[in-house]
Structure formats: C-alpha cells, structure tokens
Amino acid sequence: MAILKLTIITIFGLTAFANAGIAETAILVQSTTSTKNSGLYNHILPIFKHDTGITVNVVAVGTGAAIKNAMNCDGDVLLVHSRKRENNFVAKGYAKRRYDLMYNDYVIVGPVKDPANIVGMNDAVAALKKIANTNSKFASRGDSSGTDSKEKSLWESTGVNQIAHSGHWYRETGSGMGTTLNTAVGMGAYTLSDRASWRTHANKADFKIMVEGDKRLFNPYGVMLIDKTRCPNVNSIAGKAFIDWLISEKGQTTIAAHRFAGKQLFFPNTK
Amino acid sequence: MFNSHSTSKNHLAPILVDNISLELNNRLLINGISCQINAKGISVIMGPNGAGKSLFMRCLHGLATPNSGQIFYAEKPLSPDIQKQQSMVFQSPTILRRTVLANMLFVARQRGQLNPKTSIEYLAQVQLEHLAQHPARLLSGGEKQRLALARALITRPTILFLDEATSNLDPTSTETIEKNLQLVDQQGTKIILVTHDIGQAKRLADDVLFLNRGILTEHGPARSFFKSPASAAAKSYLAGQLVL
C-alpha cells in the first residue's frame, strides 16, 4: 500500500499534460450512452461553456451504472432516464429534487424480413408477445440501464417469462445501446432502442423501425444535482448552474435545436 | 607503472589451509586439504581432470565455501575485505556487454581507480589499447583473456588467481599473459594458477601443488617436483599417462 501511495504522489506531480479542464471550473456529469452517442452533448456543451465558462465532462454509461457512480459521489450531476430509480435516488437523499428535462420515445427495431410479422404495429406489448410466440430472436440490453428496465416492464405486461428463454431466442448482451444494436443487426434480432440512439446509429444494415407510437414507449429524461451533504466534494454551484441553464428557456431551445439528419432527437419538457 | 605495486612483505601471507573438505551431491570433491602457501612466487596447482583444482582455487578465493575446515590469510579467516585484495581470471572470461575500455573502467571504479588513463595504460600492457573503443564481446579468445588479465591487474591484487587462463589460447596471447605474470610476480604479487600445460608450469612455477581425487598428494618446490615426483599419480600425470 505504501508503494501505491508513493506512486500516486509521484504521478500527481507528473501532470506534464495536465488538462486545462481540471484547472478551470469543470463538473462531471454521470449520464447515459443514449444522450452521448446521439451527439446531444456535443451540441449543447459548447454553447453552455460559452455562456458560463464552465467545462462539462460526461461519463456515459447505462442508467444503472450512472446512478451507482453518483451514489459513490463520483460526479456532480446525474442525467438519466429511469423514472422509478430517479425517484428512489431522490428518496434516499442523494439529490434534493429531480427536474424534468426532456423526452423522446422508444422504438422496436428489427430486420426487414420481420419473422414475427410485427411491422407497423403500435402496440408494443402485443408485438413482444408475437416475438415470443414465434420464438423470434430478441436482443436485450441486460445491463440494468434505463432502456433495459423499460424493456423488462414491457415484458412484464405481456405475461411472458422471457428470462426463461434467455440464451435461446431471448439474448441479453449486457452492453450499451450501440453495442446491442450492433449485436442485434449481427444476428437478425429485434431490439428495443430509444429513438435518438437508433437514428444516430450508423450500422443499421437492413434494419427498420417495426413498432412505434405506443404511449408506453414514452422515454423521459430527468436531471439531478447530487446533494452536497451526501457528497461534500460536489461542485454544487457549477452543477446548479448547469441544471439551471438546461431548464432555462435558452437550454430548452438549445436541446430542441439538436438535429440529426434534419430530425429533432429530444423534446424539452421542463414545466 | 607497475612500480606502484607494493614490493613490501605480502600482508595476506602466510596462506594457511586447514583441513578443508567440500562435498557436493554426495560426492567428496575436496578431501581434507591442508597446506601453507608461500607469501611470494608463483604457485601452480596441477592434477588430472576432476581432481578438484578449480574448486580448490574457488575455495581459496571465496567463491566456494568448504563444508569443513578453514582458510586463513595472515591468520585472519577469509572475508570480503581480503577478497577485495585478490583477483581471479577465469578459464572462460566474463566479458561485460560494453566496450573494452568500459570493461576496464567498471573494474577500476570498484577499486576507486577513476582515471581512464590508468585503464588505457593497463590495456597497453596487454597490447589492447588500440581496441579500447571496440565492443569487448567481439574480441578473439586470446584478446578476451588478455582483457580479463588487464582487468584483474588494474585492481592491483595482492594475490592473483588464474584458473586455466591460457588453455585454448594462441601462442602470442599465452606469451603476453605469461610475461605479465612474471612481471607482477617480480613486483611482489602472489600468483596462484591452475594449469594443464606442463610446459607452462615448468616455465612459471616456484612451487607445485598436485591434486588427485580431491586430495593434495604433493606440495613442494617446482624443481624437485618435476625432477622426481613423489606420488605415483603425479609421476604418471607428468609422463602423460591416464591417471585413474
């Protein structure tokens, strides 16, 4: 352990390539792959930085991992999409409150061959039932992300015990959205994705949106400032400034202005 | 330059070997050797293969430790401090992966001899100064052994050990080495050498220790040894017969 300490101290002095980001005001946001991979942060962060001078660093993992990291105090702001767990996070005192930020929706995508014959449906639960009944392959995130918990709750509504078929037609990748989409494309499996991740995913091959428009596919994002009494290291001033900006008119219009191939990806919904 | 060597009484003498034995893997390789070696001159250790000559010399220098018995230098047991006043040239010399000069400097530095000029002088003594900047491992066998000798001499040893240092060498290198040995001998360095070369032993030896199967069978002045060896083993060895 003494060696480790010594090493850390040695390295601490070795910041030859020290990042300007550490010296100036910077905050760390624990967030999801869906927001990051769809380019949302690349769009809004430079504008925020221009307005406030604050650098925002984003760690993009699944919602479950992001919440865990936040509970370990490894971040200032949490921006995720799993309402139930966000409420739990607030209830446990890790944040004073949750702010509605924006939403989009989930879609079920699959190969054009469509073995379960679900194309054009707008009932997600019925579509999943058909997938199960035809033993068509379905790729699940299986990583306790926001999308994963949404998918699990949809399966619950179908009454199908899909986990019993895990390894057969039901395949849990245990990976992020992008990797799961790659896997689904690779093996011709249906999967549930948020619309932003799907739109911006480059490796679509012959995959199409099969099911959309079900109000159960609603995908709201929330943002929280990690509580300073829980985590004394939190930069609550800069963190608060980021949240205030996000829910301000400027922030909301900036989110709305983020487009991919001409289409809006996230819809601001701060009340 | 060799004038700087001490010509006063050898302060590591007398060398007293008191009943040493060494066993390795259940084989008794040194079997109760006792002797007193002169303070000056060249002592030659002879004997057939497997007699324990090299091992005996390694014991004298402290590279091997006897299971029993002791070795005294001027009544003191062998210690690193005494070892530092000795040098050894091995049959196949260890050559550092550096230049010839760097080989010299490494050894010289161990004895506080920091001036590179001195190293060059010692190289000249063995006719290697023109190769000073040459990678040492590219030297010929004879050159390597001459380098090893120069390295040994720069430490200004009180006792110099040579373990078959000239076997398989060209005559020129052997001659250079022998000349140097005679020179340092005259300057008071005690030399103990193992050799198979009877001619060399005759040229250099002041006294001879003859070993056979780990036993010191004979120790006496060179002249009488070569003239009339006492033991049958030595007799047949000198006659060029197979000693069993």
Added chain:
Amino acid sequence: MTIYSESFFAAFNLLATADKDLVEILYLSINVSLLSLALSCFLGLPIGAILAIRQFPMRNLLVGIFNAMMGLPPVVVGLLVYLHLSRSGPFGWLGLLYTPEAMIIAQMILITPIIIALSCQVLEDLNEDYKDFFSSLVVPKRTALVAYIVDARYSLLTVVLAGFGRAISEVGAVIIVGGNIDHLTRVMTTAIALETSKGELELALALGFILLGISLAVNFFAQWLKATAKRRAYV
C-alpha cells in the same frame, strides 16, 4: 472486403488532415502509455533484477505470483482502481477518478508485473554469465543491479515493448477509470470502443489501423536498435 479499403482510406484521411480530435486522442494515448510504462520500468526493473540475482525465502513464490499477474484481466484491475479512487473509496480524497492519472495507475498495475516477470527471466540468463565475476570482484549489490540492467538493456527492450504493447492496446481498465471523457480521458482504444458502439464501424477500424501503425513503428524501431546492438555483441 470493401470495409478494409474504406477504413484504410478513412485512416489515411484522418492522418493527412491531422484531424484535431485524432491528434488529441493520439497524444493522450501515447502520453498515458509512455508514462505508465516509464513508471512501471522504474519500479519493475529493479524488482525483476533483485528476483533474478538474489536467492531468499519466498523468492520462487514471488516469481510465481508476478508470472500469474501478467494475465491480470484489465477490467478487474479497472474495477479495483475505480473502487479505490472513487470518492467513496480510500483514495477518493485525491480526486483522481476520471483523470489521465487514474488511467496511468491502472495501466501500471497491469504492466509492472509484465516488466518484473519478463525482466527477471532476461536477467537470470545474464546472471549466469556475470555472477562469478561480480562475486570475485566483490561488487556491491546496488552497483551489480545497475550493471545488470544497463548490460541487458537491449534484451530488456523486448520486455519494455511487451509492456508498451499492453498499455497502448488496453481498453478494459482505462474505460472504467478514465470514463472515456471527450477531450479529457479519451484514448485510442476507448475511442475505438465508442465508435464501434455508435455503429461507426469504418471509423472504428480506421482508428484501429492507426493504432496498429503506432505499434508497428515502435516495434520496427526497437528491432532496428536491437539489430544494431547485436552487431556489436551487446545482446
């Protein structure tokens, strides 16, 4: 396979235009790898040398442990470093999680055993050659240690290369402790993982080609150095 030509072209394009993001990522990759390599050598070479030239109780056990540690799974190392550097962990007060320093620590833990175990093997061979001479000369232990490392420098180059190869290509540990943060902790491997997850397979492969190019360049340089050394019988 058109993907090869497309990716190759993309790689060439990125390099030719000196793409700003690419340069930044490359710079950080090389910096992190070299620094962790340097620190690992600083720690590992003397330990390897001591294990090679000295006999002491537990020595063989230690050698066995370091040999086994060469196969440490990067994600496990990443996780352990994460747990220690997390704000809620014992070293949280250092504030090192999600920094290049954290990545260096994780890589050091991965590389140091490689340096120790392989240098120990190399130096054991040299020790066979040198030990009688050094012992005859009564060379102090520290001097011997330095001499071993200096004289085996060209053989140790292979050891150092193995460490560098592990560092520059490793993704499992650095993505956990670095967080793959844009402009802060994104390196070549995590960028490749990211582009793959975005489905940008050509771009990911293009970055892979560039990474491969670095490895090739480094190895050719080392090979040339070693060949030179061999001609001078320094190996």
